[in-house]
Amino acid sequence: MRLPILQRLASGEVLIADGATGTMLQAAGLPTGTPGEAWVLERPEEIMKLHRAYVEAGSQLILTSTFGGTRARLKHVLSLALSEANGANEGKAGLDVQVSEINTRAAELARRVAGDDLYVGGDIGPTGEMMAPIGSLTYQAAVELFAEQAQALAAGGADCIYIETMSDLNEAKAAIEGARQACDLPVFCTFSFDTHGRTSMGVSPAQAAEAMAELGVPAIGANCGHAPEELLDLLPQMRQAAPDAYLIAKPNAGIPHMVKRQVVYDATPQRMAELALRYVELGASIVGACCGSSPAHIAAIREAVIRDA
Ligand SMILES: [Zn+2]
Incomplete structure (x- = not known):
């Protein structure tokens, strides 16, 4: 039986997370442009198969297939049955009715x-909408979107709420506040530093870490982003700004680039x-990996980290 995840981290042991969800589900036949959430109710065996592949590779923390699971994103997604039916999509209900x-x-x-024995991170990604004043999503509305998702993830048995790929500090704060309103689980938060060492909204690793420390977020870090080598610079900056936080490293398997109209990751x-x-x-x-990684990457990471421990 597992310890609460913060107790486990406090023991000093490194936890192996999982790898990509989106690119792996696409390889299993999820249509490009359709998010993994579309398979949760309709093809649950595919979702479990991927989780199982990561667990067999050595993941001790697996993330739910809910990166785009806020109401704001699900409203743009049709059920498989509807999207396979002929005719215009206009007027058809999105998956937000089943958030x-x-x-x-x-x-x-x-x-x-x-x-x-293993841990489940209830995965939360950005809403996909711009926060006010640049966009129209108010802070309060964002808090409510995230609270709704976090509550449902907690009800399904998550060990922690795992917020990732954040680029806007205000949106990250809204996600943390929403998660805390909705449940008592520990809340983790990682950012995507994909733009010259900063997030696309210009947030530096130190700014992100400082803000997270102020909010008392116990585990913070970098995921997705650009080249995995960049974390060698980013992590020390986060460590310095938030000396007490547990650090999370979950980068892409290389820099994404196009080969024959396919996105390729070649680490x-x-x-x-x-x-x-x-x-x-x-x-x-x-430690884990993000886009372009597979259970083979996780198995190699596990091997190396455990051998070294
Ligand atoms: Zn990614």
């Missing part, structure tokens, strides 16, 4: 694979394993 079912079910699927499992060891040396407590 609670999808998030709760996704957490239940992950929990079923994780069992009693090998071996390369990602070498880098993971260096993240751990820099103080990372949770």
